[in-house]
Amino acid sequence: xxxxxxxxxxxxxxxxxSYLGYGAIISLLIALVAVAGGILIGTLIAILKLxxxxxxxxxxxxxxxxxxGTPMLLQILFFYLGIPVLYQLIVGSPLRVNIYxxxxxxxxxxxxxxxxxxxxxxxxxxxxxxxxxxxxxxLSEATIMRKIILPQAIRRIVPPLxxxxxxxxxxxxxxxxxxxxxxLNRAKIIGANNYNYLVPLVIASIFYLVxxxxxxxxxxxxxxxxxxxxxN
Amino acid sequence: MIKTExxxxxxxxxxxxxxxxxxxxxxxVVCIVxxxxxxxxxxxxxxxxxxxxxxxxxxYDDKAIDFRSKEDAKAVHSxxxxxxxxxxxxxxxxxxxxxxMPYLENNKGSKExxxxxxxxxxxxxGVLDKSDNYPNKLSGGQKQRIAIARSLMLRxxxxxxxxxTSALDPEMVKEVLDVMKDLAQSGMTMCIVTxxxxxxxxxxxxxxxxxxxxxxxxxxxETFFNYPKTDRLKTFLSKMLY
Ligand SMILES: Nc1ncnc2c1ncn2[C@@H]1O[C@H](COP(=O)(O)OP(=O)(O)OP(=O)(O)O)[C@@H](O)[C@H]1O
Ligand SMILES: [Mg+2]
Numbered sequence: 112x113x114x115x116x117x118x119x120x121x122x123x124x125x126x127x128x129s130y131l132g133y134g135a136i137i138s139l140l141i142a143l144v145a146v147a148g149g150i151l152i153g154t155l156i157a158i159l160k161l162x163x164x165x166x167x168x169x170x171x172x173x174x175x176x177x178x179x180g181t182p183m184l185l186q187i188l189f190f191y192l193g194i195p196v197l198y199q200l201i202v203g204s205p206l207r208v209n210i211y212x213x214x215x216x217x218x219x220x221x222x223x224x225x226x227x228x229x230x231x232x233x234x235x236x237x238x239x240x241x242x243x244x245x246x247x248x249x250l251s252e253a254t255i256m257r258k259i260i261l262p263q264a265i266r267r268i269v270p271p272l273x274x275x276x277x278x279x280x281x282x283x284x285x286x287x288x289x290x291x292x293x294x295l296n297r298a299k300i301i302g303a304n305n306y307n308y309l310v311p312l313v314i315a316s317i318f319y320l321v322x323x324x325x326x327x328x329x330x331x332x333x334x335x336x337x338x339x340x341x342x343n
Numbered sequence: 344m345i346k347t348e349x350x351x352x353x354x355x356x357x358x359x360x361x362x363x364x365x366x367x368x369x370x371x372v373v374c375i376v377x378x379x380x381x382x383x384x385x386x387x388x389x390x391x392x393x394x395x396x397x398x399x400x401x402x403y404d405d406k407a408i409d410f411r412s413k414e415d416a417k418a419v420h421s422x423x424x425x426x427x428x429x430x431x432x433x434x435x436x437x438x439x440x441x442x443x444m445p446y447l448e449n450n451k452g453s454k455e456x457x458x459x460x461x462x463x464x465x466x467x468x469g470v471l472d473k474s475d476n477y478p479n480k481l482s483g484g485q486k487q488r489i490a491i492a493r494s495l496m497l498r499x500x501x502x503x504x505x506x507x508t509s510a511l512d513p514e515m516v517k518e519v520l521d522v523m524k525d526l527a528q529s530g531m532t533m534c535i536v537t538x539x540x541x542x543x544x545x546x547x548x549x550x551x552x553x554x555x556x557x558x559x560x561x562x563x564x565e566t567f568f569n570y571p572k573t574d575r576l577k578t579f580l581s582k583m584l585y
Contacts, residue, residue, distance in 0.1 A: 240431035243393055247425035248445035249417060249497060258444055262435045 122310045127301050131311065134294035135318040141215055141286065141293060142279035146226075148219025149275065153226025160231050171227065178224035183217075184285050190217040191289045214286040222279060229271045233264040266337045273330035277323045294318055344369050345390055345501065345534070350399030352385055352556075359385040360396070361556035367501070367534050372527045374543035375536045377553035378579060383536040386553065387505045390534065391425050392416050421449065424494030426504040430486040432478040438465070438489055439474040446496045457496075464492035468522045484515030488522050502526065504535045540583050544568060552576050 159171035178186070190213040198206035237260050245255035287296030298315035302308030345367040352360035359382045367373050367390075375383045388394045390401065392410030401408045403422075408415045433441050442461035447454065465471040468488035470481075478486055487507055494502060507523065508516045520542050527533055527546050537543055543550050544564045551561040552575075560567075560576045571577045 238431075240427060240429055241433065244425075244427065244431035244433070246393065246416075247391055247420060247423075248493070249420035249449055250445060254448050258448065259433055266435070 118305075118307075119310055122301065122305050122307055123314075127311070128314065130301065131294060131297050131314055131318060134292060134297035134315075135322060137291070138280055138283040138293040138295075138319075139322055141211075141218070141283040141291070142276060144215050145218035145222055145279050145283070146272070146276045148215070149222025149226045149279070150272070152219060152223025153228075153230050156223055156227035157230040157234070160227060161234065175224045175227060178221050183221050183282055184288060186221055187214055187217040187285055187289060190214070210286070210289050210291050214283075214289060214291050218279060218282065218286075222275060225275055226272070229268055229275065230264070233267040233271075234260055236267060237263050266334075269330065269334055269337060273326060277326055280322055280326075281319065344402075344404055346402040346405075347386075347390070348400040348402070350386075350389060350396045350401065352382075352389060352394055352396050358556050359394075360389065362399070363556070363558055365390075365551070365558060367532060369500075369532055370530050371548045372531075372533045372535070372546055373549045373551055374547040375534065375551045375553060376538070376540070376543060376579075376583075377559075381553040382556040383553050384505050385556075387503050387534060387536050391423055391503055392419060393425075421497055422500050424497065424499035424502045426487070426491055426494050426502065426507045428506040428510050430478075430483075430490040430510075432486055432490055432493070434478055437475055437477055438470070438481075441478065441489065442493045442496050445493065449497055451497060460496065461492070464495050465489070467525070468492045469518070482515060483511045484518045487511065487515075487519045491519075491522055491526075501532045501534070504533065504537075506536050506538065508537070508539060538583075540568075552579065554579070 156171045156174060159167040160175075162168060191208060191210065194213075195206045195208055241259050241263070242255055245259050250258070283291075283293050284295035286293055287299070290296075294315050298311040299308070301311040305311075345365075347363055347365045349362045349364060350360055351358065351362060361382075363382075363386060365386060375386065377383050385394055389396050392408075395410055401410075403419055406418075408419055410416050410419070432438075433444070436444060439458070439461055442464065443454070443457045446452070446457040446460065451457065452460075462471060462474065465474060468491055470485050470488050470492070473481060473485060473489070478489065481489070487510075491507070504523070508519050511519060516539070520539065523533070523535065523542075524546055535543075535547075547564055549561060550564055550567040552559050552567070554575050560571065560573050562570075567576075568580065571580055
């Protein structure tokens with residue numbers, strides 16, 4: 112048997128492109144849910160890290176170290192393949208896991224560690240004079256946080272959170288490993304069916320780039336609006 | 344009235360305050376002067392609990408205050424204003440909101456009353472026209488005058504100021520000193536850490552000289568400048584007046 116002729120036109124069908132477009136939407140949604148979960152978890156971990164209680168700080172540090180010191184793919188596989196075994200060992204009955212729940216959970220927990228560091232450093236980056244001014248104006252710690260520190264920290268957090276979101280869009284491709292039909296997985300399937308990976312991979316790249324560039328652009332606008340006080 | 348008895352404050356091995364007995368009487372203006380690192384800021388901040396003292400006692404109107412107690416701290420912070428060298432305005436709030444937010448959070452009155460008071464105070468320090476601006480685009484002098492106005496929003500009985508003009512360009516020092524003078528003449532009780540010797544001479548009821556964490560000498564301005572007793576003050580004065 113000889114080699115297949117490369118036939119671009121037969122791959123560039125509306126059907127294939129919309130199949131990939133669907134994958135892009137799935138990747139985007141996965142990243143969106145994961146980053147939302149990550150912000151939630153990250154806020155909790157950041158609160159632990161900033162607390163005066165040493166034990167809480169240590170717990171937060173251990174969490175962050177584990178997440179940052181191991182590959183995300185391993186974490187995903189741990190949830191998909193490891194947790195069911197653990198469950199069976201403890202409970203006795205088998206556990207059926209949903210790949211989407213598993214994958215998104217793993218990504219959210221991963222993102223939580225990174226978000227925690229972003230949030231913590233944004234809060235700690237606020238000049239300590241701001242807090243002192245609040246104290247001398249007889250504001251409670253909670254009010255200082257709510258009215259002075261957080262409004263300023265949030266403005267600083269937006270840019271790194273957007274990069275985190277973009278990272279998650281790209282990392283969602285790792286979920287293909289456990290069978291999630293996201294963008295890259297679909298590109299591989301089309302490639303396999305047509306004996307041609309080049310075209311679907313290029314199209315997938317374009318989808319990724321459109322998503323990431325649009326998000327960067329929207330984020331720039333958001334930043335500008337949040338930073339109104341810097342220009343006035 | 345504020346009084347300290349033998350207060351000490353260490354930073355590691357360094358003794359920033361060494362058995363300081365300080366008094367600030369009602370309606371009195373006291374200036375604290377001294378070389379860099381002598382503990383002036385530490386004393387001023389300790390009076391307001393921004394530094395927690397290691398030993399000694401602080402009294403407000405004869406009531407001993409422990410700043411680690413929330414209640415004591417609140418009692419002081421609701422009646423004592425503080426002005427920082429670097430202003431510490433809230434950059435995310437407009438000038439008006441910088442004044443209004445603490446007023447409302449302290450339940451001092453209605454929003455209308457707060458706005459009225461804020462505008463009165465901004466008028467008094469000469470920056471009423473900047474009410475709707477954000478702090479970042481204002482000059483240092485304007486910022487400090489706004490910070491002073493903000494410190495008056497809770498109608499404090501005492502004003503503590505830590506080098507309020509030291510971060511300003513020279514041409515803006517006067518506009519801030521004028522505001523301080525106006526306050527002093529209105530009978531406000533003030534404790535001012537400053538390097539402005541002429542201002543101290545003209546405005547202070549008493550000048551306190553600190554060195555190496557101790558109060559070395561204190562006197563009324565006339566005596567302070569013309570009849571310094573210790574060598575340390577003599578040396579300091581000869582350096583300050585060229
Ligand atoms: N937070 C801190 N940590 C460690 N050392 C400190 C701290 N704050 C002040 N010090 C030290 O304590 C001493 C007294 O400092 P302080 O700021 O009270 O001096 P100062 O008289 O206000 O000086 P300056 O005129 O430079 O403002 C200095 O040696 C200073 O380095
Ligand atoms: Mg100082």
